Amino acid sequence: MKTFEVYKLAPIEPVKASGCKIWDKNGTEYLDLYGGHAVISIGHAHPHYVEMISAQLNKIGFYSNAVENSLQEELAQKLGELSGYPDYSLFLCNSGAEANENAIKLASFHTGKKRVLAFREAFHGRTSGAVAATDNPKIQAPFNETANITFIPLNDIKAAEKELSTGEYAAVIVEGIQGVAGIYEPEKEFLVELRSLCDKLKVVLILDEVQSGYGRTGKFFAHQYSGIRADIITTAKGMGNGFPIGGVLISPMFKAVYGMLGTTFGGNHLACAAAIAVLDVIKNESLLENTTSVGEHLFAGLKGSKAIKELRGRGLMIGIELNDKYLTIRDRLMMDEKIFTGTAKYNILRLLPPLCLTKAEADIFIKAFERQIEIIDNE
Numbered sequence: 124m125k126t127f128e129v130y131k132l133a134p135i136e137p138v139k140a141s142g143c144k145i146w147d148k149n150g151t152e153y154l155d156l157y158g159g160h161a162v163i164s165i166g167h168a169h170p171h172y173v174e175m176i177s178a179q180l181n182k183i184g185f186y187s188n189a190v191e192n193s194l195q196e197e198l199a200q201k202l203g204e205l206s207g208y209p210d211y212s213l214f215l216c217n218s219g220a221e222a223n224e225n226a227i228k229l230a231s232f233h234t235g236k237k238r239v240l241a242f243r244e245a246f247h248g249r250t251s252g253a254v255a256a257t258d259n260p261k262i263q264a265p266f267n268e269t270a271n272i273t274f275i276p277l278n279d280i281k282a283a284e285k286e287l288s289t290g291e292y293a294a295v296i297v298e299g300i301q302g303v304a305g306i307y308e309p310e311k312e313f314l315v316e317l318r319s320l321c322d323k324l325k326v327v328l329i330l331d332e333v334q335s336g337y338g339r340t341g342k343f344f345a346h347q348y349s350g351i352r353a354d355i356i357t358t359a360k361g362m363g364n365g366f367p368i369g370g371v372l373i374s375p376m377f378k379a380v381y382g383m384l385g386t387t388f389g390g391n392h393l394a395c396a397a398a399i400a401v402l403d404v405i406k407n408e409s410l411l412e413n414t415t416s417v418g419e420h421l422f423a424g425l426k427g428s429k430a431i432k433e434l435r436g437r438g439l440m441i442g443i444e445l446n447d448k449y450l451t452i453r454d455r456l457m458m459d460e461k462i463f464t465g466t467a468k469y470n471i472l473r474l475l476p477p478l479c480l481t482k483a484e485a486d487i488f489i490k491a492f493e494r495q496i497e498i499i500d501n502e
């Protein structure tokens with residue numbers, strides 16, 4: 124058997140990693156400014172993380188949700204405290220798509236309604252409901268097409284009001300910052316007005332913080348910059364620092380009923396140990412503060428570069444929209460400078476490094492970026 128080739132692979136195989144560094148099978152060192160799609164939050168192979176997972180594996184790695192698991196309670200308590208949502212409940216699952224799937228389902232159960240309002244260029248995952256709320260027909264099979272989702276432009280409060288006033292909507296789903304689209308942030312006023320529209324019309328507000336959450340922007344959740352609270356928040360990526368886990372934070376207004384949600388693997392012992400270790404490190408190593416200051420350092424270092432059309436984002440979630448002449452820069456960074464970055468569309472570089480990135484490491488990137496601009500200019 125061979126693998127089903129749905130991924131375009133870079134010709135590099137990482138075999139070892141530590142902090143923000145990766146080594147390939149030939150021993151070449153790379154600087155990781157992508158964190159494997161924003162997944163590595165506390166840094167590769169963090170000793171506390173390795174210790175917690177190893178110790179747990181030696182005790183019990185898995186049992187189903189049919190029995191008590193106090194690790195889930197510990198995780199919920201620590202997540203509530205650190206995220207500023209101590210009064211919410213936590214449902215654990217395995218991925219971002221699954222978290223969104225459950226969030227949409229919960230909103231629909233709660234309101235008894237079918238429709239969901241989503242935003243142009245949104246990405247919420249690839250399972251049935253999540254992909255339907257994703258504005259990309261290329262990844263929707265005919266089976267996923269549904270009249271239950273409507274897309275409107277981000278930040279268009281009039282369009283939101285027009286749709287929600289029909290009274291047909293269970294929920295609005297919005298990313299804390301649109302990631303896959305290329306780092307586009309909902310405006311503060313927009314989120315504030317959307318929040319009050321949802322209150323007025325009894326629509327559930329779902330914040331998808333799968334990419335923008337877990338400290339990535341310098342606050343625990345990106346939407347907290349606008350001062351609003353969501354009814355449901357979904358998380359995944361940074362939550363397990365690479366161990367697959369997703370979470371749904373649920374407002375006290377929702378009533379849990381036995382059997383309404385469920386999963387075999389979600390909330391297993393190993394996943395909880397990984398997620399608890401992540402929260403411990405975020406707190407003990409002040410990674411939110413580090414994210415803010417290193418993010419500002421990166422912004423300051425990149426601002427004004429002639430290669431950049433627009434610089435967007437917050438903290439360590441940065442979108443660099445490139446001028447046409449410099450579109451080859453990502454490949455050059457990877458192959459010539461040994462730095463991993465990500466992309467969005469054809470002209471946007473995405474920086475999503477581990478939150479422990481240092482200013483010295485950020486400077487390595489800034490210098491390499493400038494060097495490659497010079498090389499392109501001289502070709």
Ligand SMILES: Cc1ncc(COP(=O)(O)O)c(C=O)c1O
Pocket residue numbers: 160218219220221223246247248249298302303331332333334335359360
């Ligand atoms: C905002 C957002 N939501 C949901 C997902 C889906 O997460 P997963 O790939 O873990 O299913 C992603 C993945 O990129 C994402 O960026």
